[in-house]
Amino acid sequence: MRIFLLLLFFTTAGFSQTVEYQISFKNAVHHEAKITATFPKVETDTLTLRMSRTSPGRYALHEFAKNVYGVKAKDSKGQPVQISRPDPYSWQITGHDGTVKLEYTLFGNRADGTYTQIDETHAHLNIPATFMYSEDLKERPVEVNFDLESQPDWKVATQLKQLEGNKYYAPDLYYFMDSPTEISDYDMRQFQMDGQNIRFVLHHQGTEAELDEYFEKVKKIVAEQKAIFGELPEFDFGEYTFLACYMPNVSGDGMEHRNSTILTSTRSLAESGMDRNIGTVAHEFFHAWNVERLRPLSLEPFDFTEANMSGALWFAEGFTSYYTPLTLVRGDIISPEEYAKGLNGTFNYVWNSPGTRYFNPVEMSYQAPFVDAATSVDPVNRENTFISYYSYGSMLGLALDLKLRMEGLNLDDYMKLLWETYGEPEKPYTLEDLESSLAQYAGKDLARIFFENYIYDSKMPNYEELFRSVGLKLERGSEKAFFGPSVLEDTEGIYISGNPAQNSPAYKAGLDKGDRILKVNGKELKTEKEWNEILNNSKVGDTLKLEILRFGTTKKIDVELEKDPTYTISLDEQASKAAKKARNKWLGNNLPR
Template sequence: MKLFYSMIWLCATSVGFGQVNTYEISFENAVHHEAVITANFPDIPTDTLSVRMSRTSPGRYALHEFAKNVYNFKAFDGNGNPLTVIRPNPYEWKISGHDGLVRIRYTLFANRGDGTYSQVDETHAHLNIPATFMYAPQLRDREINVHFKSREDLGWKIATQLPEVSEGHYMAPNLAYFMDSPTELSAHHLREFEVPDTNGNKQIIRLALHHNSTEDETDTYFEKVKKVVLSEKEVYGELPTFDYGEYTFLACYIPNASGDGMEHRNSTILTSTRSLADGGMERNIGTVSHEFFHAWNVERIRPESLEPFDFEEANMSGALWFAEGFTSYYTGLILCRAGLISPEKYVEGLTGTFNYVWNSPARQFFNPIEMSFQAPFVDAATSVDPVNRENTFISYYSYGSTLGLALDLSLREKGLHLDDYMKLVWEIYGKTEKAYTIGDLHQTLNQYAGQVFGDTFFNTYIYKSGMPDYKKLLFSVGVALKQDSEIPYMGISVELDGDGNGLIKSNPRMGSPAYKADLDKGDVILAINDAPFPKTEKFEAFLRQFQVGDSLSIRFERYGIEKTTKVILEQDPAYTIFLAEKEDSMPPADVLQKRKQWLNIE
């Protein structure tokens, strides 16, 4: 969402011709989650003006149908006369009979505080712009001015990446920037620090933290945020040049929020129900790490498939394994480099993601590009019919993260590293804001590491769904990857139901013992080897009393009918990842040195 004109030029031109769309939003009925929005569209060049609610939101890829929360819609001309309104579809209002100006007014219900939707209550007005404001597609290039009528009686202040024109009034140079500019009105705590750019100009990094904690806790958390910012700056060698010289973290850590994170061009939303005093000090900082990395990777290093962002249809990209996945790889690595988690915790934390990707049957169906194509179906998308994602989908976050790990360690075997590859991608596509294709990423890796290396990586792991030799790669930095051959495995998730039996909660993993035995999601296990289903321990722990190769007689109920089957237990395919010296002897000095370079520790 590159800005093609300077703010000064836009303001002068818009004022001269009067072509500024204006909005006002107020929150008199905040306790019942309502906002009232008015908008003025002057100098309309056509007989009919179409206004819409967006169906998507920047950073999301699925449809969200924000129009469902709009009601009490009315339209008037410049003299206050009612206008004719036609609804051609659920997302659009066509307004005719105007005198060159259309004024609309509507009520919005908003009660989800996350990175996509809006939430209005007595604690805050948490506004994602596409979920809040109607827009006129034919006027998308106009400047926009918006007046946030803050609830001063509730102590609200305004935080946003939009530049302030006057108190309570903010501007956007065009629709794209407006839609990409979430805004938080609340009694938040504010912290900021300055970071010089490569030209010696200082940019402001700001934290607007809405939470129920103390000022001291805010200070402590902000120090963590600063460490993340500076560590990520080291990856690329510089900060992006933020529009208007500022970047704002909009954090809501309150009980009525929904956990999420969402990147934007010069800001990010961070939401969690965890307070800083109740685990959030450690657990929320990972989202800070992930979302700020997006200031480079996805906001400026931008996939061509997401340009321009479509507010009317789902947005599909095959590059999310890189845009989201490589960002996920750096999420934990940055926390380690910044000293916010220990090397041991970081390395052991790789285990869950690795097992999820390595052991998934889904790789037989889709490669990382095709997994990325699934985003409109999984990225906060909703549906009511059952799906088989346990067997057919791997999150592009996780898939890309494990590939980022493999690429980094593979490059380090050549005396190179992923940081410098990311720097090169930044120089070619990020700083210039030239949107890239997957072929461009491939060519850039060839340029950085050589054609044989680059072709092998992309042809084996990106265009196909091969897996690198992780045991060898991890061993090169003194990290062990091991399985326990004595742990039995069945391949299902089972929970107690209301009658004390075992309800199978997930689709059995393809090829697993439960799958081979024709057990299925929704089946109720009544007895195992003629004994009642265990009620005093978790199912995985219960299985530990058996041996790999044991045959279990399962009596179960499906659709009200009792059935029996036999399950032959197999070895658990899961691995554990840990620092090699925890179990074996201390790795050689050269290996430890490679680990220190990888984790950027002294």
């Protein structure tokens, strides 16, 4: 979505139209914020205010209104006005004099890419989860004052434009809603690239030296990803901000925004975060191009009242996921051996899943409102029907890149073409645009085959040939016996912890999630260790005679073990010189020399 920034110097009439918010945190220890808002020049008898039900970058519904209470409204003279509730998400204000002054209390205690957390360590604000808004006033500029009188050590970090002190500005409602804010006693590092400022804000309990080491990795990621597209996006106000919060009180997440990203993790840099958190940095910054500006038409305009569905998430999220580890290996943050090893989990998850029988990548993308941090209480069968569009798309990005490289081309240049055609001018694309651009870049036949077989159908590319071209080995044929679903241990013994996959021996035998395994071949079992020993000592074709407990009744079920279907991907040290050269070109540093 193209956001045209308004001038900061308004006319007197224009300035009077500004929606103003103030938020304070005097009761932060109990996760409460006090919020006031002024809506001037209201031209209708009834002003409808609401809390969003969605958040930019998320596709499922989130009922933020449930954490709002103590709502009061007055007119410009301080006289109370009438409030009614037409639905669970809205408040209707009547009897005002053209100005509505609102106040309410917000509870928030989850820090991630969607929700808000307020406590004695910080105020982690996702704007849709925090502020009421009026859809009728969405074109108006917004000012927000963060009152930190009770927290003098806290500082504000956000993509909003700073006006003075703790007062910030957004040109319109959408930009405001897209501007997460971290307020804490954080540390910050920054550098300039192409005349723009890149800031890394970190709220943590670690040392300055740890942040310095981590920041060097961040700089490598920014440089490598710029090399893919040929340029940085033109960031509004000339600045991009990473908002990282690596604290024990947060929930792990990453969420992209137009000129910033949220990064949350309970892993500190001193523990495993130095290596395990950096992938999220790479993923989210790639979104500054792919999804924030190179954006599917199906997400325009973003709807704050309903779930948002797109068939392009295999590309928007999936190709971004492909470039996540690729950026790390090109930036010498991980080794080629680590990169190849890292492919195994995702590759097996995608290509050993029964989900390809039911949905192609476009249809998997349609599932986002049900899986993207969505909540439900009824059981689902996603082990058999769903493959994450992140993972599915990343494996298709891998396949397309290697196929293009066999033709003397590469995925980087295809992404650059899409950027120049749709991203930089911020012209939303369709699936047809993705295919026609691939045809323009690589030829109609290659584009048709890729989209017909792998996007609109669920066929598996010939990875053995593709991997061979860049000196990787794809092997399958372990003689290890395979049972299927995970078995876990609790105080009562061992049980099947998930829905068995349809192509597994356990499924074929009639086992189900929750079944308790009491005996195997007449031997009573109590621990997961005992179960694993039996499996490890079994052979392909062996039959396990199980006695299980289901619904309070014991049953006997025989399971014939099959060959382990797991694929193994590794560097092929016996590869040809041409393949090794292609591998080095694929995984090597792309920066200008």
